[in-house]
Amino acid sequence: MVTVEIKTKISSLDERINAMALQGESPLGTQEYFVNMGPQHPSTHGVLRLVLKLDGETVREIIPVLGYIHRGMEKKAETLGYRQQVHLTDRLDYLCSVMNNWVVSAVVEKAAKIEINDRIQTIRTIFAELQRVQSHLLWWGVFGMDLGAFTPFLYGFRDREKITKIFEETIGARLTMNYIQPGGLMYDIHPDFVKDVKAMISYMKPMFKEYDELVSGNIIIQERLKNVGILDAQSAVALGASGPVLRASGVAHDLRKIKPYGVYEKVDFSIPIGTVGDCWDRYSVRMLEMRESLKIIEQLIDSIPEGKHLTMKPGAKIRPPAGIYYEQMETARGIFGVFLHSDGSEKPSRVHYRTPNFHNLWCLTKIAPGGRIGDLVSIISSLDVVVPDIDR
Amino acid sequence: MGVTPQLSKISQQSPSVFDLHSAHKKEGPALLTSIDALVNWARSNSLWPLTFGTSCCAIEVMMAAGAAHHDLARFGAEVARPSPRQADLLVVAGTIVKKMAPRLRTLYDQMAEPKYVIATGACAISGGPFIYDSYSTVRGAHEIIPVDVYVPGCPPRPEAFFYGLLTLQKMIRDGESLRRPGVRKAPVMAALPPGITMEDLRAELIKGAKGATT
Amino acid sequence: MTTPPNDSTQSSAPQSTPADELKAIFLTCLLDSLIALDSGVKVREDSSLMSVKISESALLKVMTLLKQDSRFDFDQLQFHTVLDWPEEQRMECLYLLNSTKKSQELLISVSVSREKPQLPSVSKLWAIAEWQEREVYDMFGITYENHPDLRRIFLDDDWQGFPLRKDYQDEFMLRKPW
Numbered sequence: 012m013v014t015v016e017i018k019t020k021i022s023s024l025d026e027r028i029n030a031m032a033l034q035g036e037s038p039l040g041t042q043e044y045f046v047n048m049g050p051q052h053p054s055t056h057g058v059l060r061l062v063l064k065l066d067g068e069t070v071r072e073i074i075p076v077l078g079y080i081h082r083g084m085e086k087k088a089e090t091l092g093y094r095q096q097v098h099l100t101d102r103l104d105y106l107c108s109v110m111n112n113w114v115v116s117a118v119v120e121k122a123a124k125i126e127i128n129d130r131i132q133t134i135r136t137i138f139a140e141l142q143r144v145q146s147h148l149l150w151w152g153v154f155g156m157d158l159g160a161f162t163p164f165l166y167g168f169r170d171r172e173k174i175t176k177i178f179e180e181t182i183g184a185r186l187t188m189n190y191i192q193p194g195g196l197m198y199d200i201h202p203d204f205v206k207d208v209k210a211m212i213s214y215m216k217p218m219f220k221e222y223d224e225l226v227s228g229n230i231i232i233q234e235r236l237k238n239v240g241i242l243d244a245q246s247a248v249a250l251g252a253s254g255p256v257l258r259a260s261g262v263a264h265d266l267r268k269i270k271p272y273g274v275y276e277k278v279d280f281s282i283p284i285g286t287v288g289d290c291w292d293r294y295s296v297r298m299l300e301m302r303e304s305l306k307i308i309e310q311l312i313d314s315i316p317e318g319k320h321l322t323m324k325p326g327a328k329i330r331p332p333a334g335i336y337y338e339q340m341e342t343a344r345g346i347f348g349v350f351l352h353s354d355g356s357e358k359p360s361r362v363h364y365r366t367p368n369f370h371n372l373w374c375l376t377k378i379a380p381g382g383r384i385g386d387l388v389s390i391i392s393s394l395d396v397v398v399p400d401i402d403r
Numbered sequence: 404m405g406v407t408p409q410l411s412k413i414s415q416q417s418p419s420v421f422d423l424h425s426a427h428k429k430e431g432p433a434l435l436t437s438i439d440a441l442v443n444w445a446r447s448n449s450l451w452p453l454t455f456g457t458s459c460c461a462i463e464v465m466m467a468a469g470a471a472h473h474d475l476a477r478f479g480a481e482v483a484r485p486s487p488r489q490a491d492l493l494v495v496a497g498t499i500v501k502k503m504a505p506r507l508r509t510l511y512d513q514m515a516e517p518k519y520v521i522a523t524g525a526c527a528i529s530g531g532p533f534i535y536d537s538y539s540t541v542r543g544a545h546e547i548i549p550v551d552v553y554v555p556g557c558p559p560r561p562e563a564f565f566y567g568l569l570t571l572q573k574m575i576r577d578g579e580s581l582r583r584p585g586v587r588k589a590p591v592m593a594a595l596p597p598g599i600t601m602e603d604l605r606a607e608l609i610k611g612a613k614g615a616t617t
Numbered sequence: 618m619t620t621p622p623n624d625s626t627q628s629s630a631p632q633s634t635p636a637d638e639l640k641a642i643f644l645t646c647l648l649d650s651l652i653a654l655d656s657g658v659k660v661r662e663d664s665s666l667m668s669v670k671i672s673e674s675a676l677l678k679v680m681t682l683l684k685q686d687s688r689f690d691f692d693q694l695q696f697h698t699v700l701d702w703p704e705e706q707r708m709e710c711l712y713l714l715n716s717t718k719k720s721q722e723l724l725i726s727v728s729v730s731r732e733k734p735q736l737p738s739v740s741k742l743w744a745i746a747e748w749q750e751r752e753v754y755d756m757f758g759i760t761y762e763n764h765p766d767l768r769r770i771f772l773d774d775d776w777q778g779f780p781l782r783k784d785y786q787d788e789f790m791l792r793k794p795w
Contacts, residue, residue: 021760021767023774050506051455053485058457058503078771079503080457083537085756086781090536102532105459121665149462152470168470175467186463186558248692248717251745264717334663335724337713339695350713352700365696365713373745399458399498402771501789502773538780538790539772 027074028062043071046384050079054157054388057398059372061387068383073376081402088362093119093329094193096362100349101187103364104400106146107342109138112191117272118338118349119193122331129274130318131195136273137208137311138178138190140304144215145174146343147301150395154294155226157392158235163226170218173211180207193329195321208312212305219302227298236291240378240390243288250377251370254345256394259296260288266341278310290386290393297395328357344368344395368400440576446491446517447572448479453490455510457497460524460558464496468561478568487513492571495544496558498526498533504547511548519575520544521567523554531557646688647723651679661726666713668724676727677737683714683723684742691716691723694743697750699757701783706731708757712739729759738764756781 022030028045049060058079064072084099091099096119100111113135120127152167175185181201182190190197201207226232242252247260257264265282267275283299285292333355339348345367352361371394379390456465465483468475475481484490487510499507511520522544525531530542544550551574554567644667651658651669661668671679683691691714700709712725729736738761740747750761751770758779761767769776778785 021754023768025774027766027768050503051485051487051510053454057461078769078773079500079506080498081500081502081539081771082498082533083539083780086538086785087533087536098532102459105462149466153466164466165471168467169472172467172470172472185467185560186459249744251693251695251743262717269720332663334665335661335668335711336665337724346695348695348713350696350698350711361698361700363696363698369748370745373748377744502771535791538785538787542791 024062024074024076048387050076054392056153056391056396059391059396059398059401063384063387065384068385070380070382070384070387073379075372075376077402079402080399082399084403085362085364089359092357093123093331093359094326096349096359097192098189100364101189102399103366103403104342104344104347104368104397105186106149106397107142107344107347108186108188109135109142109190110340110342111347112188113139113273114338114340114342114347115349116191116193117340118336118351119329119331121338122334122336122351122353123193123329125194125323125329127195127322128318129316131320131322132274133311133315134196134200134320135191136275136278137308137315139273140307141174141177141208143304143343144301145171145178147297147304148174150297150343151222151226154392154395157388158232160226160229160232163222166222166225170215173214177204177207177211180204192321194323194327195319199320200315205312205315208308212309212312215305219298222298227294233291235386235389236294236393237289238287239290239386240382240393241287241289242374242378246377247288247374250374252345252374253367253370254341254343255293255296255300256345256371256374258282259285259292261286266339266346272340274311275307278307280307290389293393293395330355330357339365342367344397344400345371364403366400366403368396368398372396372401443576447575450478450480450492450519450568450571451482451484451490452480452492452494453487453510453514454483454485455493455496455507457499457503458526460496460527463558463561464494464523464554464564468564473561473565475565475568478565478572480568487511488515490514491518493518493520493548494564495520495522495527495548495550497524498531499541499544499547500539501541502539504541507544507547519552519571520548520550521552521554521564521571522550523556523559523564523567525555525557528553528555650682650686650688661724664724666722666724668726670726670728673727673729673736676725677739679725680712680739680742683725689716689721689723690718691721693717694739694746694749695722697746697753699753699759699781701731701757701781703731703783708734708759710736710753710759734759735762736760737762740764755779758782 043064043066046063046065047060048063050058060076060079062074062076063070084103088096088099096115097112100115101108103111119125148167148171152164152171155163155167178188179185181198181204182188242256242260244261247257248262252260253264261284263282263284266272268282280303283296283303285296331353333353336351336353337348339346346365347367348365350363350365351359354360375391375394379387382390454465467473469481469483480492491514493511493514495507511518522528526533526540527544530537530540533540534542541547552567552571554563556563648658648660648669651671659670661670683689693715695713695715697710697712700711702709707728708731710727710729714723714725727736736759738746738750740750747765748770750764751767753759754761754767755769755771756779768774778787780787
């Protein structure tokens with residue numbers, strides 16, 4: 012009997028594209044052709060490269076080519092101590108840096124069994140929600156710009172600056188925060204923090220009406236988003252989507268509700284979900300999420316408990332017992348998880364990041380084919396990808 | 404194991420650019436010098452940046468700086484172009500990795516002369532947080548393309564970027580663009596402009612402190 | 618055949634809540650089904666997640682069961698990564714499965730040799746595995762049988778070596794001098 016040995020063939024990008032060119036007959040009898048989009052392209056949000064197989068204006072197939080910002084973070088993380096891990100996660104999904112800090116701090120706290128108090132938990136939750144609003148505002152501005160409207164960009168950044176100012180006051184940074192650290196927070200909140208957050212909330216609330224009048228109610232925007240890039244609930248789950256992309260498809264999966272962390276158990280908020288799973292639903296879910304985030308902050312801001320902002324000695328070495336640790340949380344883009352393997356020394360022996368954008372971009376390869384190339388930009392933009400988070 | 408760095412090869416593709424770092428002298432006929440000054444003034448105030456952002460710095464330098472609050476338009480540099488053919492300022496905003504390095508070189512080569520480069524953020528200056536123990540990060544944009552102004556920060560604030568832009572404008576105004584269009588000065592760090600030493604700064608500080616007391 | 622303790626992951630908990638009990642029941646049910654497929658199933662004790670070690674040959678059978686059986690319903694593959702053990706000449710492949718309907722997580726661990734590591738691809742079960750396996754190939758050099766499109770994902774096609782292996786050497790990479 013002959014034993015059949017399956018040899019695994021390692022291909023290259025060129026071979027992949029050539030194979031793609033050979034297969035498939037165009038139903039219209041037209042010549043199919045390739046268009047290279049990126050890595051330097053204004054609407055790929057960084058250095059994402061897509062190789063598109065087109066038939067006229069219809070997208071037949073998409074090959075994302077990744078790695079144009081692959082910085083080797085996981086290798087780098089093996090050379091850093093547990094306390095230093097926080098700083099790398101800032102540079103992954105830089106629009107959710109506080110939330111990323113929180114995840115890595117939480118996994119180190121879980122590993123080393125560090126207790127934290129209610130004050131820290133409350134402040135962490137408030138900052139995470141502030142950042143969710145900040146991140147969605149940036150997305151909203153860039154989304155408008157991708158669809159050809161420049162005004163949302165200016166409006167979004169105008170209001171984003173209000174939140175950035177609050178961050179700057181307490182943290183001193185505008186983008187890469189380095190705020191949450193294992194065992195607590197880097198600094199206590201600024202004396203004006205509560206006052207400024209309240210002022211920001213009372214400023215922001217009427218703004219949503221303005222956004223809706225400017226963009227959401229616009230017939231061109233609606234026509235370009237409705238029934239475009241539909242991702243149904245079943246395939247959203249199967250493709251591993253998370254965050255607003257998954258919720259827009261009608262799956263109420265939010266770790267803040269399912270496995271509450273921080274003080275999310277104590278606050279009352281709802282999870283906006285979509286029905287169809289098209290670009291419009293993804294747009295609406297994020298717009299509603301901003302309102303919910305403000306609601307969470309409002310409930311917490313008056314009742315920040317007293318206590319220390321750091322429960323352990325600053326600079327103390329952390330040595331978790333050997334083992335595997337994993338923690339995941341809901342960032343503005345989906346589930347961000349940090350996997351840590353400790354060998355009992357001062358440095359982790361392996362760190363892996365489960366990033367939301369890696370999974371959400373994968374959905375693009377399934378939902379964009381069949382659509383028009385003009386819709387591709389709105390689909391990419393509605394997925395809200397941050398490329399350094401994909402490439403790590 | 405590992406790929407031998409091809410970066411030295413990339414930077415040799417157009418060697419002429421690298422020969423221009425030598426200092427130039429400001430002399431010559433009066434008419435040409437005044438036309439130089441006019442051309443330089445015009446050029447320095449109408450820099451068109453290429454929208455090139457690879458990571459975190461892009462948010463601060465290309466987006467927040469360009470938006471309403473900070474308003475890059477005050478310096479005549481708000482016309483961000485997605486195509487290198489239409490741009491004359493390349494802002495390297497973010498980390499450059501080995502896979503991206505040839506693309507960055509291509510973008511630079513596609514830009515028309517005169518062209519200027521600002522490298523913003525720690526990664527574009529030296530590799531920043533990824534200088535050690537990273538197998539893929541290029542240690543500074545100067546390994547790929549010549550850089551005029553460095554703006555330190557991780558990421559730099561929009562104001563820091565403006566300072567770098569003003570430093571570049573000053574460099575352009577001091578150059579002799581008509582007779583030697585490609586003349587490039589040695590790169591500078593925006594935090595400490597050329598011609599100013601720490602002694603000058605200290606003297607200024609003492610003078611200012613005296614003025615406040617009297 | 619070793620029957621592991623059912624509540625190994627909950628042993629540190631001070632008191633057992635109804636959720637913990639449910640989890641214990643789930644784990645017992647799960648282990649019984651897995652032992653039927655693979656006699657070498659063990660619970661990995663040093664993990665904060667519910668985690669089981671299985672043998673390489675049983676991987677595809679176990680994964681198919683976990684995906685398709687309605688008792689488990691692991692509909693998402695959260696991540697797939699590898700721990701490198703150079704002194705033991707093996708690599709440990711980890712799959713974190715997630716069930717959105719049952720809110721359960723399960724870490725599956727498989728050991729492969731370091732010399733010619735090969736595993737069956739699970740991309741037929743979870744489509745995202747196609748990219749995750751490409752990433753693991755890129756970083757660790759594990760090849761996958763029946764993978765639809767196996768090539769490097771982040772690094773260039775002509776890159777030599779697998780950077781996340783512990784013994785990776787590169788003349789470009791600088792080591793921290795202190």
